[in-house]
Amino acid sequence: MGSEQPADEAARPPIAARVPSRRTLHGVTLQDDYAWMRDHEAPALLEYLAAERAYYQARTGHLADLAGLLEAEAAARTPRGDEDSAAWPLGGYLYRHRTPAGAEHGRLVRSRPGGAGEELLLDEDALAAETGFVDVGVQEPSPDGSLLAWSADTTGAELYTLRVRDLRTGRDLDESVAPTAPGVAWSADSQHLFYLVPDSLHRAHQVWRHRVGTDPADDVLVHAEGDARFELDLHTSRSGALVVITSASRDTTEVRLVPADRPEQASTVVDARRRGVEYRVDHGDPDQLYAVTDDGAPEFHLVRAAPAPGPPERWATLPTPPGRLLSCDVFEGHLLLGLRRDGAPLLAVADRDGGAVREIAARPVAGTIRVDHAESYDAGWVVVAEESLVEPPVWSALDLDTGERRELRRKEVPGYRPEAYRTERRHAPAADGTLVPVTLAHHRDTPLDGSAPCLLYGYGAYEACSDPEFDVSLPSLLDRGVVYAIAHVRGGGEGGRRWWQEGRLRRKPTTFDDFVAVADWLAGDAAGSEPIVDGSRIVSRGLSAGGLLQGAVYSRAPQRWRAVVAEVPFVDCVNSMLDPGIPLTVNEWDEWGDPRDPDDFACLLGYSPYDNPPPGERPALLVTGAVHDPRVLVHEPAKWVARLRATDTAGSTVLLRAELAAGAHTGPSGRFAHLAYESEVQAFVLDAMGLA
Known part of the structure; x- marks a missing residue:
């Protein structure tokens, strides 16, 4: 069955040595x-x-x-000129990825809305120059927009070197940390950077805190996950108020929080891990935590509470659309929910109490819809992408007030x-x-x-x-x-x-x-x-x-x-x-x-x-x-x-x-x-x- 060896092909398959064990x-x-x-x-x-x-x-x-x-x-179906992603807002800038004509890898650039100038922040082709391979783990601007935390792996081993780039000069600071795992979080004052470190088995098992401009040898261990079944995830809440550390196994999670304006404060546990219970959180003002959890809901539901630790009973259940609830992104006046229903992905926009739900389904036949960029807490819109096996991606600005989509960019596929x-x-x-x-x-x-x-x-x-x-x-x-x-x-x-x-x-x-x-x-x-x-x-x-x-x-x-x-x-x-x-x-x-x-x-x-x-x-x-x-x-x-x-x-x-x-x-x-x-x-x- 399958392909036949050409008659003139003399190659013979390698025979591996057999060492009985x-x-x-x-x-x-x-x-x-x-x-x-x-x-x-x-x-x-x-x-x-x-x-x-x-x-x-x-x-x-x-x-x-x-x-x-x-x-x-x-x-031939790849654009011959520069190819830009849809732009997304963050901290008064518009960020986008650009792949130059003929380039293997992309660049991260940004500009001011309505401004004429543009800054080159990170060039992946330059990072790949030595080995031909690059995988960027993180590229996270600081809250004040002056620094960029970035990491890269240039072998494929998924071990990343973390650096901080001064965006005012375009130069990396002297300090670097290796190996790290993808995941960082900035303090509110842009002076402290939290990052993940893997163990010898590539499991992200520690969170460290680095003060910008200092020797990494002086960095502080914030949290270590001792259970080898769990690995760590790290990010800043969309509101910018909290550093969120999540310990996760296949079916159990535990979340720790550090106030972003008090980065040296010890982390606190939201709810202690209970075998078989998952929850993931985001934060919104006034001081409220929203969690997607399967505690009492096999297909997950939405709950809300104050960030202070306490018994699980303090969580108030909010209305949840039918289907598998995957995520809840919190914005200034809205919740953006990720769902699955009838085998297909679905988005829904709700008010902060989980009401006034507007569902947004994929437009392409047998297609998919996803949130591509939702970094800004108060922009009022996010970037969503829609595509199918035969329809190239279309990126749109989803207005969180109206649920309407405004097309930003359509992938160019020549011919x-x-x-x-x-x-x-x-x-x-x-x-x-x-x-x-x-x-x-x-x-x-x-x-x-x-x-x-x-x-x-x-x-x-x-x-x-x-x-x-x-x-x-x-x-x-x-x-x-x-x-x-x-x-x-x-x-x-x-x-x-x-x-x-x-x-x-x-x-x-x-x-x-x-x-x-x-x-x-x-x-x-x-x-x-x-x-x-x-x-x-x-x-x-x-x-x-x-x-x-x-x-x-x-x-x-x-x-x-x-x-x-x-x-x-x-x-x-x-x-x-x-x-x-x-x-x-x-x-x-x-x-x-x-x-x-x-x-x-x-x-x-x-x-x-x-x-x-x-x-x-x-x-x-x-x-x-x-x-x-x-x-x-x-x-x-x-x-x-x-x-x-x-x-x-x-x-x-x-x-x-x-x-x-x-x-x-x-x-x-x-x-x-x-x-x-x-x-x-x-x-x-x-x-x-x-x-x-």
Whole structure:
């Protein structure tokens, strides 16, 4: 199945060394011949990854022209001139991001409303000059507008160096702090900066306070989170009155506050953590806290109280629109609520008592709406973005008084005609009868009659939502007759908190069953369904936890797929969840389970792709990994590929695209570099479909 090796291609797949290792747990002995790959400094691992990359290049060499064509098509849809974001107000300035013509990365600039001049605050291309990669963690102006706190990672390891730039001179101050994690908060007088520090496992576990102009060695520890299941989030309330420190596990939170005008005061706890209770706060004048919480409300509701600590009973419940309440942003005279209802995102504007609600839904068919910028407490408007799989983003100013939207900017996509494409949302029945939302996109000339190939995408974890977003690379697939589909499977958050609960921990297999059920429904193989796509040409794709999804369905239903693309996949589930020395393990037990528990172990072992290679013929498989990835360490995809090769009896295609240089969990950072990466994946997909 999938792409065939060209007759003149002499490359042979690398064979990883096998070093027997055994572990017995709950009466089960696990054989792991590739445990040695856990040592990322071992020369043998780096040699193996380099050999895999060379093999990948050799096996896909015949697709170079197609990949180059796809890249050129996507690049042609990229504006040739400077590209500006919509501007947002903050502290008497208008800020915007600008990507210069031909540049890989953007710049942060600002101007005075109605003014002629413009200031360049941060140039990401300059930051990426040495490695070609940059990820900006924070870029936060001080309340008086004279300073910029900014941090950057230039390897993909998600370890950031924090600096302070004097915007009056354009120069960075002498002090810098590394490593840090994204998240800062300014004091009201712009003289103190709170920041996050990660531990050795990349968990943000400490908040420190720095006085501008002093040696960081004199910085003060404000709070340390000792429970490894929790990590810290840090920001200033929109009112500017409070520094908000949130300790969060997968289903429990605890918030601490520091008055921004008294930054040296000790933090106080809003409500002590209670297992299984989440709350997140924002602040408004007069001195009131608003919280979104699931205390007594499984899909969350809105409550209000004074910031002073006290019993939970002090919170007053406010009216809450139906659906899953995600967020509450507090403004001078309004509340802006983020919701999900019927599988789709929704915004609502209310008064400060939760009344006079005006709902704002996405305008595009099967589209999404989100708040892009809402930094200013008293501006009276925020920037919202709307888009779909076939409609490029439109940014609008949402008037909080009227609920009206005034268009600010429409993404320029040269040569693209949205009217040539169609998108819609349908529902596929899962094995238990639950209807799973499916978002479809296709060219208007591509019939949905069972004749077209399909690329099916899925994620399904952490209550995260795979909301439709426009991608300049996607039309190249749709123009070639491919139907693109997103399966909004359980484990994600499309259906609210319940949707997540039904696809996590020991119910995780529901995620995989939903995905296969969607594919069967698309193919017309489900009871009572008619074919929408060609069931013999379905390629599946997913990244990270979505890569686990691909690994699981690759093993559970190998004959369903023409090919599978598993990007940075979490596939060595049992071994990783048994290793507290790996980033994210301890605070992920609440998502996947702890294999020290026999029932969790049985569930994990039952679906772990590394422990369940499929028998017989397998679909073509493309796997990716990155040596600097701190989320899914590179040994996971490498071990999986090695075991698949060792257990293959049918000459199946297995390719590992290992990123050996700077690169992140989600791939290259530059916009053109990412187009090049995407074109390689698309070429593999089209080749598998017989469309190369």
